[in-house]
Amino acid sequence: MATFVFMFFRDVPGQSELKSLFRALHASGKVPHALLLSEPAGSGALSLALAFARLLNCSAPKDGEGCGRCTSCLQYSGMAHPDLILSFPIVKPASESDFHSEHLLPEFRKAVLNDPFLSLQDWRGLMDPGNKQAIIPVREASRLMRSCGLKNFGGAFRVVLIWQAQKMNAESGNKLLKLIEEPPEGTLFILIAPSASDLLSTIVSRCQLVHVPPLSQDDIAQRLMSEHTPDRDKAQMAASLAEGDLRQAVRLLELDDTLLQYTEWFVQLTRICYAARLPDLLNWTTELGKSTRDELIAFFRFSAHFLEESTRSRSGLKVYESPALARTGFKMNVFSQLMPLAGVEQIAEGFGRSVENVQRNVHAKLILFNLGIDMMRAFKAKE
Numbered sequence: 001m002a003t004f005v006f007m008f009f010r011d012v013p014g015q016s017e018l019k020s021l022f023r024a025l026h027a028s029g030k031v032p033h034a035l036l037l038s039e040p041a042g043s044g045a046l047s048l049a050l051a052f053a054r055l056l057n058c059s060a061p062k063d064g065e066g067c068g069r070c071t072s073c074l075q076y077s078g079m080a081h082p083d084l085i086l087s088f089p090i091v092k093p094a095s096e097s098d099f100h101s102e103h104l105l106p107e108f109r110k111a112v113l114n115d116p117f118l119s120l121q122d123w124r125g126l127m128d129p130g131n132k133q134a135i136i137p138v139r140e141a142s143r144l145m146r147s148c149g150l151k152n153f154g155g156a157f158r159v160v161l162i163w164q165a166q167k168m169n170a171e172s173g174n175k176l177l178k179l180i181e182e183p184p185e186g187t188l189f190i191l192i193a194p195s196a197s198d199l200l201s202t203i204v205s206r207c208q209l210v211h212v213p214p215l216s217q218d219d220i221a222q223r224l225m226s227e228h229t230p231d232r233d234k235a236q237m238a239a240s241l242a243e244g245d246l247r248q249a250v251r252l253l254e255l256d257d258t259l260l261q262y263t264e265w266f267v268q269l270t271r272i273c274y275a276a277r278l279p280d281l282l283n284w285t286t287e288l289g290k291s292t293r294d295e296l297i298a299f300f301r302f303s304a305h306f307l308e309e310s311t312r313s314r315s316g317l318k319v320y321e322s323p324a325l326a327r328t329g330f331k332m333n334v335f336s337q338l339m340p341l342a343g344v345e346q347i348a349e350g351f352g353r354s355v356e357n358v359q360r361n362v363h364a365k366l367i368l369f370n371l372g373i374d375m376m377r378a379f380k381a382k383e
């Protein structure tokens with residue numbers, strides 16, 4: 001995978017409104033004491049926060065960016081500015097006295113520099129391949145209070161960045177309330193969480209809220225083409241499935257062969273069901289039943305997305321047809337003529353239910369067989 005370097009605003013795809021907002025805050029000199037960035041998908045909140053912190057501390061900013069050359073910028077490039085305090089969830093280490101994020105700081109820096117779109121799941125996996133929960137414990141809150149009690153190390157702003165702030169337990173959250181409400185002069189708190197509703201309301205009310213929307217398909221496709229693949233079709237396919245999450249799009253690209261596979265499975269299913277060939281459905285069920293739960297969930301989501309595209313084609317909108325689809329000889333417009341709209345809705349629900357059933361540990365073959373029956377019915381649905 002290509003290395004991301006998203007430490008300037010210009011390196012973050014899209015999000016032009018938010019970049020303007022941060023630049024305006026800097027230019028006005030009216031920086032709030034606490035920001036909460038809510039980010040439902042991997043849409044660049046951490047990169048934006050770091051670019052903003054860099055800009056605030058740069059000694060010679062230019063065109064709304066840190067210069068990249070002053071001492072402060074150089075320290076920011078390694079996420080090693082002494083006035084940048086990073087806080088993030090950790091899994092409980094062997095020794096209770098190490099239960100705060102500082103002792104994992106080198107690993108965290110490395111992970112973010114390698115991929116600023118790092119997800120909580122990725123980070124947890126790096127710390128502990130098992131299933132332990134990662135949290136921001138009360139010991140961490142104490143550490144932040146101690147750090148904020150010191151004078152700034154010469155930076156204009158001390159930035160306390162709490163990544164995945166929803167992982168603060170109530171005890172650590174409550175402990176930080178007063179500090180977040182009235183941080184020392186020259187201190188800015190930036191909290192990042194999937195949604196404000198994941199945090200204590202008392203914390204949320206002390207922060208200025210900034211919603212970081214999912215990236216647009218175009219922004220993602222362009223980024224994929226500049227960093228990961230020259231293949232426009234592949235980039236668009238991955239972007240259209242990633243629901244605004246760049247990290248997810250990159251992962252999908254890596255799974256390119258898998259996308260071909262899903263397309264083939266879907267086309268097989270529609271052909272079997274249109275012809276109502278039960279023995280073939282049983283074979284298909286047996287074959288797909290060998291897949292892992294994650295693969296099945298991804299396949300069901302892929303199919304639901306595919307059906308959505310087919311309704312767009314029905315209403316005359318231009319639809320992206322992947323090379324994989326072309327290879328199968330499947331024609332979206334023919335499918336739209338054969339499958340009534342009511343049927344598309346029924347089967348789309350069927351795929352949604354199948355995801356839930358996999359999550360509930362229902363037997364895979366049973367889920368797949370029911371899906372086939374649903375699709376057979378869907379072809380016969382009344383308009």
Ligand SMILES: [Zn+2]
Pocket residue numbers: 057058059060061066067068069070071072073074
């Ligand atoms: Zn600078």
